[in-house]
Amino acid sequence: MFRINNFQLSRRFILLAGALSLALPQLAIAQAWPTKPIKLVIPFAAGGTTDILGRLLAQQLTKDLGQNVIVENKGGAGGNIAAEFVAQAPADGYTIMLASGSMLTVNPNLYKKLPVNYAKDFVYITNVASGPMLLSVSTKLPVKNFGEFIAYAKTKDLNFGSAGIGSQVHMAAENLNYSANIPATHVPYKGESAAINDLVSGQIDFMVGNLTAATGFAKNGQIKPLAVTSAKRVKQLPDIPTVAEAGIPGFESTGWFGLVAPANTPKVITDKIYEATVKAVGSEAMKKSLDLNGLTAVVNTQKDFDAQIKSESASWERVIKGRNITAQ
16 A cells, blocks of 8 residues: 655655745735836837837737836837837736737748747736728839739839838738739838838838828828728728728738737736726727727637737748748
């Protein structure tokens, strides 16, 4: 018969008590979270859609969590610079990131060397919001509509801007170029706002930018909007057709933005972040702001968010390999 003597029992009890003595203070700290300001890292320069959404969210989370949520922009390398910073931060809930969908689904398939492992170095909390994109061209281009643009682009070596290699803006344009069979040279920037500024000045020819960042410039006549990438027209620009309507049936491309935290952040904390985000996005102030910026609230569960990322990652892997897109 198998027996455990008193010494073995005592030793196991001591080890268990020791483990509990270490775990309980950490649990208490997690349950008391937050007790100080929270840093929300934005992986692109100020003025882009990720930044705009991040600042809206930070405002509302500050009210709901009772601590200041401070936005910090760390642009560059398609979001990888910010990702490395957040991955190395303490897993205590005081440093989180609003990542673009491309960072979590495109970058792992595009970059041969990454400073982080997106699948292992982060806890995926929730997809916050999504929105369509807008194909716009420089006012210097002699085209008036989508059809004229495609015909013109096939005869010229045009260039297009993005928020960086592998960014949602970059990949949406690559999708369009592939679907329309047009050649074009990619010009990456550290953020969407910088690319739009050069589109306004005519330094680049066209861009497929997030609706949030591009609409104001389009309405002011600083850039020429030709088509939206959503399945239906958007109320912000009701006279602008969809890409599908304008000549590429079935074409659709949307951008989305999700919250992540360093790996090993206690679940009790990520649950609190999720619950606060659901409340924030559901507030009347946030609803109005999202609608005004052409964004739609998502806030899916962590399980659904994980599934979404895995599914889209597989799709982008096929696209990147099929089109031979590389990161320099």
